[in-house]
Amino acid sequence: MDRLTSMAVFAKVADLGSFTAAAKELRISPTMIGKHIRFLEERLGSQLINRSTRRQSLTELGRSYLDHCKRLLEEAEAGDALVEEAMSAPRGKLRVATSVAFGSYSLAPALVRFMKIYPEVTVDLVLSDKMVDLLEEGLDAAIRVGTLTDSTMMSRALSPYTGVVCAAPSYLAERGTPAHPHDLAGHECLRYPGWSDGQRWTFLGPDGEIHVDVKSRLTMNSTFAIRYAALAGAGIVLMRDELLAGDIAAGRLKVLLPDYRTQSRARQILWPKHRKMTPKLRALIDFVVETYG
Known part of the structure; x- marks a missing residue:
């Protein structure tokens, strides 16, 4: 088995807390999830996950190993992103969230210009006045008013809300x-x-x-x-x-x-810290900063 793939499976199991949830997320069978975990445990010669009929939990070694896995996976993602950015034009779908009024009145017309500049990019604009979770909702970015307090997010400042x-x-x-x-x-x-x-x-x-x-x-x-x-x-x-x-x-x-x-209140564009910086996301961030910076 590929060790990096098995590490990604292990990290997903640790994040979701069960083989079944990880299998559903990764679209593979629970049996294959188990094979990836056993491959790592046999390679390391130690158990990473305590298993029971009701739940799974990380061993002490598993918790330490998880940190190393996440760092390695992030570095691999960053390397892939550098290659993709160098070789690829922005393309694909972006999901962006902002408030109903700002999104309707200002951002939607601006995104029309953005998509003319990048004809291979499509945008799903999610308008909500509630604070949405970017990771849970599968969002690439959000424009928000207020001070950033979430350490899992990166941001760039825009012109303040007045x-x-x-x-x-x-x-x-x-x-x-x-x-x-x-x-x-x-x-x-x-x-x-x-x-x-x-x-x-x-x-x-x-x-x-x-x-x-x-x-x-x-x-x-x-x-x-x-x-x-x-x-x-x-x-x-x-x-x-x-x-x-x-x-x-x-x-x-x-x-x-x-x-x-x-x-006045701070306004910024946010994106998940550990999300791969693809050409389409980089193009969006730069466009929004240029338009509202």
């Missing part, structure tokens, strides 16, 4: 125009329940940093719904400026508090 405070003229005619961020406490503010800011909005202005706890009688889990509610005069909205630029230019929404900046 918001603008707006309201419809009809709302302002009824409730008045706030002159200072603290005035927002007396207004209806439209809020997305999943935003990390929550009910506290932060501003930077002549008098430094200001935090305001806003009231939200109407919360919606859709950025598009919040925009339409703001256009209908439901309240004041804090949203990414590029999503409201057309409404502002047409006079459907009026920018408020022009002397105060909203707090």
Whole structure:
């Protein structure tokens, strides 16, 4: 048997916790999984996995050997990627995740340009406002707002997320125009329940940093719904400026508090640290950084 293949099988069994799950993932029989494990154990002269009728667990030697296997497999993947990158143009399918609003309004049109540049690449754009797991969902990359805390991910910085405070003229005619961020406490503010800011909005202005706890009688889990509610005069909205630029230019929404900046948040493109850097993924990362960097 090929030792590198057997190491890959062993690593998969260790990650998934059972021969059956690894067999399903690798699309081979549980019997063949067992042969690969026995091949390694006979070669090493020691047991790597404790087997029982209910579960499998790594021996102490198995845990140490797993670390070496993963490093060797990563180096092999990196070597393959270097050869592929040198010999191959970007081709194949990419799965990319981002938020519903940004993906619909900005990234989808940008990807049309990307696919014209790389005609052999296809893209599956996954739009969700929930935090998706790239590894579990089989995603190649994601564009997210916020600080990276996942050590299994690599990232490159994009331009920060900046918001603008707006309201419809009809709302302002009824409730008045706030002159200072603290005035927002007396207004209806439209809020997305999943935003990390929550009910506290932060501003930077002549008098430094200001935090305001806003009231939200109407919360919606859709950025598009919040925009339409703001256009209908439901309240004041804090949203990414590029999503409201057309409404502002047409006079459907009026920018408020022009002397105060909203707090910007980091934005980045992420991809799994141990995912092979293929030409198609490298092309996507470079394109996104060039477009939004």
